[in-house]
Amino acid sequence: MHATDPRPPVPWHILLGAAAALAITMGVGRFVYTQLLPLMQRDHGLDTHAGGWLASINFAGYLAGALYAALWVPAAQRMRWFGAGLLASVASTLGMGLGASFALWALLRFVSGVAAALAMVLGGALVLERLPARHRAFGSGLMYGGMATGIVGSTLAVNLLDRFGLGVDALWLACGGLCVPLLWLVRPLFGPPPSTVMPARTAAQALPVHLPWLIAAYACAGYGYSTSATFLPLIVRGLGVSPAVVESTWLVVGLAALPASFAWGWVANRWGGARALDGAYLVQALGVGLPLLAPNAAGALAGAVLFGSSFIAVVGLALAIAREAEPTRASRAIGLMTAAYGVAQIVGPLVSARLSGPGDDFRLPLLLASGALLLGFGLLRLARPRPQLVAPAT
Known part of the structure; x- marks a missing residue:
């Protein structure tokens, strides 16, 4: 009979779920705006000052969401707010393609910022408490790598679809649609945490x-x-x-x-x-x-x-x-x-x-x-x- 391996296996389902969460909320929800801003100028006449305001409104939403998540969300409700952030991120990305109203864009970019913050702060806590101590540094790297993957995937999608003559509204909808199947990968983060957690x-x-x-x-x-x-x-x-x-x-x-x-x-x-x-x-x-x-x-x-x-x-x-x-x-x-x-x-x-x-x-x-x-x-x-x-x- 073989001795038990003291090294816990890599929980790939947890790590992929964390990466998918940041791909949805940050890689696409936050950063696809940078790639689409020139196309919003082209199709809707958005000027640089208005584009700067939309970015700042998104950052304001991130600030509000991060402070709320870090200071006011009880530990027992982290999973609920994390899930709400994921859904709100996908909905706000899709919503950017449904109209050309600056007021609507501002509201959606604020919601997107709040959603991204909930995923970063609460998702990070949910991930780290589900990882053995020896995998936490690697897990943190993979989680942030999900953000980069979202940037790469959404940028490639925008560049490819723009060549087919799709307008910026359709590109927003396409990017939001790409996030929907990624939600399936995040499911393991909603399972119960392990009974043993490393002390602070x-x-x-x-x-x-x-x-x-x-x-x-x-x-x-x-x-x-x-x-x-x-x-x-x-x-x-x-x-x-x-x-x-x-x-x-x-x-x-x-x-x-x-x-x-x-x-x-x-x-x-x-x-x-x-x-x-x-x-x-x-x-x-x-x-x-x-x-x-x-x-x-x-x-x-x-x-x-x-x-x-x-x-x-x-x-x-x-x-x-x-x-x-x-x-x-x-x-x-x-x-x-x-x-x-x-x-x-x-x-x-x-x-x-x-x-x-x-x-x-x-x-x-x-x-x-x-x-x-x-x-x-x-x-x-x-x-x-x-x-x-x-x-x-x-």
């Missing part, structure tokens, strides 16, 4: 981090990320490159993001989460600013690779550090971090749209966004206490 760290085991400075650095990341996450195809179009490059840039972001969560997890395991977060900030700052340094197709595509490979990592690493810094008050720490990031990413598209010049000139907005990320990198230095110097004995 105690206050004595907390990481030495000054949380207010970490929150300030995270707010800088929210501002720096939002310009490219909202306007990247318009930014690239303003460089005067070929339409093929404009069309493929957001796809490149998704493809770069696919392996990024696992790669940054490896960096964090090898050199520590703090150093990994430093690197992610610098990579993202360079990715955002590269179209300024190299305003051509090569610069646009290289910037997309750097941006795609780092923006998810900044979120995952920063929130992980915040949880470890406040182990007995993790919900409070996540709520404060989310609020700071959320307010900054609401402001970002509005400021960038206001400062953009004619012909999709985003030079000044990109300069500010990249500068915000570099400022955040500097603030991370203040978030880590310096070692106390011990006076020599006399």
Whole structure:
């Protein structure tokens, strides 16, 4: 009789369900808007300022949903609200194709933001408590990889169907329809959790981090990320490159993001989460600013690779550090971090749209966004206490 293997098997049904949830709510529900914004301009005359408002409204919904999920949803109701978020995300994506009213779009983008936040916050909790401790780092990477998969799949669908002359309304409906079969994969997350859950760290085991400075650095990341996450195809179009490059840039972001969560997890395991977060900030700052340094197709595509490979990592690493810094008050720490990031990413598209010049000139907005990320990198230095110097004995 063989001895029992002490290593628990990989729960692939849980991991695929988590990835599908983020593909639905973030990869499609949130980020397909970036690819469809130029087509909304083409078919409905939406200008850059209105596009920026819709992005900020979506971010406002995300902020509201994240704070509600982190601070007010009881543990017993997490599954119910998580399911509601999934259905609301699919419905809001489909609804974007049912009319050309700005008021309707604004309402649906707000709902989409709330739904994405419920999936991120509540879905993350449901997943981690169902995973053995040794699979949690890998599971977190695969979960965030679902977001990248949604970006890639929806971008490919949009680019392909647009070639057949479908209008943007039909493309919204098609993207929403693609999410429906993915709901089937999420079912394992609604099963009962295991009876054994790893205990949280105690206050004595907390990481030495000054949380207010970490929150300030995270707010800088929210501002720096939002310009490219909202306007990247318009930014690239303003460089005067070929339409093929404009069309493929957001796809490149998704493809770069696919392996990024696992790669940054490896960096964090090898050199520590703090150093990994430093690197992610610098990579993202360079990715955002590269179209300024190299305003051509090569610069646009290289910037997309750097941006795609780092923006998810900044979120995952920063929130992980915040949880470890406040182990007995993790919900409070996540709520404060989310609020700071959320307010900054609401402001970002509005400021960038206001400062953009004619012909999709985003030079000044990109300069500010990249500068915000570099400022955040500097603030991370203040978030880590310096070692106390011990006076020599006399």
